[in-house]
Amino acid sequence: MEDTIIAAATPPAFSAIAIIRMSGPESLDIINSLLREKLTWEPQKLYYKKLYFADELLDDVVLAYWKSPRSYTGEDMVEISCHGNPFIVENILEACQKRGARLALPGEFTKRAFLNGKMDLTQAEAVIDVIQAGGRLALKSAQAMQSGRLSHELLEVRTELIEILAEIEAYIDFPEEDIEPQVGNLLITRLLSIENKLKSLIASAPLSRLLREGFTIVLAGSPNVGKSSLFNALLKENRAIVSPHPGTTRDTIEAECRISSFLVRLIDTAGQRESSDQIEEEGIRRAKEAVKKADLILYMVSAPGDPSLDPFRLPELDPHQKVITIASKVDLGLHPANKDKLALSTVTGVGLEELEEEIKKILKAFFPQDFSFGINSRQQAALLKIAEAIHKAICGIKNQLAPELISSELRSSLDIVGEIVGLVSAEDILDKIFQKFCIGK
Incomplete structure (x- = not known):
């Protein structure tokens, strides 16, 4: 890179200190x-x-000076710590631009670090996850990726594929010889081992998505069972209108919060009942859609009421969806048939701490004990292609196909591994990755 870039590395707000980064010759x-x-x-x-x-x-x-190549970007860098007044920051940025620097694009500092060999592509992608991590486990996963855990595993896969490919391509040089059954079985065993490792990595993608985007928790039940009151209590603020009149909530209301160390998207829904009101009917339809997409459902019934008279029933759920059944408004009494439910009152606070502990336990159970990091959607799509190519190679060996055909699948796998870690990269892929970053990173 021949030009010099500059950007604020701290948010544009009044603070004690702001940091400006400049990188380039x-x-x-x-x-x-x-x-x-x-x-x-x-x-x-x-x-x-x-x-x-x-x-x-x-x-x-x-001022701090970082000499190439011992800097974040691998280039000469200067960091300016000034007073945290956005007006001062703007003046310094403008002065440096008039002296020859240009304003950096989003993620350009990290992109330069990648292009200068300071990190591979999986580590570069993890930078934004570290910055945006919404909880302890999300941060742990992002830090593991940034330290090179994924690239280390993939480079091991790459080395193994190269060795297997070398053995198979040796048969191409001697077309009169077929791959011996004993050799073929050994190659299949090695490829199956790689395939299992890939499956394990691919299985981490949905968990990683939960950490980045948060769990969806939906409050569902009949009208006037205290859904909006619990929604406000979990948020610790008054977001939803609370009224003793059934049908007050007519649309889904969403808000983000943290429960324990997990990022959560809470959704309050309309009470579900038979209605002739078109607006309320639409709210009920949206409530049903929200339940279908929920990771965890807080199914609420009235504590003093007879549950057999409650018309609302949860639909059939997917295996991954979890449910906590709550007997709400316990301050007004508890029907004997509700004694097995989690008793709660937003008026007295009874049961709120127990509910949060139960939510924490359920969300934590989504992750295996040995979970250390998860892959993103780009990496998942690429690993699925590798797994497919390796499966074809295994079938090719079993069916005694020509070594050239088996070799082609393994070479395809090697190319895709290179794309994941950045050994092979197209400019449009890099642009897509780094444009998600903030400008000063």
Whole structure:
């Protein structure tokens, strides 16, 4: 990269300190042009200085110089720590741009780090996951990816595929010889081992998606059983209108929160009953759709009421969907038939702590004990293609197909492994990945 880029690395808000990053061959020249006294730079040393532009003081700053290749991007870098006033940050950015820097594109610092060999593509993708991690397990997964866990496993797969490919292609040079059954069985065993490893990685994708996007928890039940009150209690704020009149909630209401260390999307729904009101009917339809998409359903009944008289029943659920049955409004009494349910009152607070513990236990159970990281959708799609190609190669060996055909499938697998870690990469793929980043990263 021949040009020099600059961007704020901290959000545009009033704070004690803001950080501006500059990367590229002109970084030192540009910052020197804003200093009134000559400075002999030493890498990784802090300098307290005043920056000027056109004889006007920009700010008192702390400067740090990172010399190529020992920097985040692998290029010469300067980090400017200034007062956290967005007006000051804007002035410094504008001054540096007038001296030759250009404003960085989203993710461009990390893209340069990847292109300069400071990290592979899976590690680069993990940077945004570390920044946006919504809980402890999500952060642990992102950090494992950033440390190179996925690329390490895939490079092991790549090495094994190359060795198997070399054996198979040896038969291409001797067309009069077929792959011996004993050799074929050994190759199949090795390929099955790779296939099992890929299946394990692919199975982590839905779990990774839950960590990034959050669990969907839906509150469902008949009208006036306390769904909106519980929704507000879990959010610890008044988001939904609460009324003693049935049918107050006529649409789904969504909000994000954290329960324990998990990111959660809570959905309050309309009470489900027979209705002739078109607006309420639409709300009930949306409530049913929300239940279908839920990871966890808080199924609510009235604690003092006879559950056999409650007209609402949950539909048939998918195996992965979990349910907690709650006897709400227990402060008004508890029907004997509801004693096996989680008794709760948003008025007195009874049962709220127990409910949160139960939610935490259920969400935690979605993940196996040995879960350490999960792959993203791009990596999942690529691994599915590799698994398919390896399966075809196994069938080819079993059916004694020509070595050239088996070799073609394995070479295809190798190319896709290269695409995942960034050994082979198209510019449009890189653009898609890095445009999700914030500008200063």
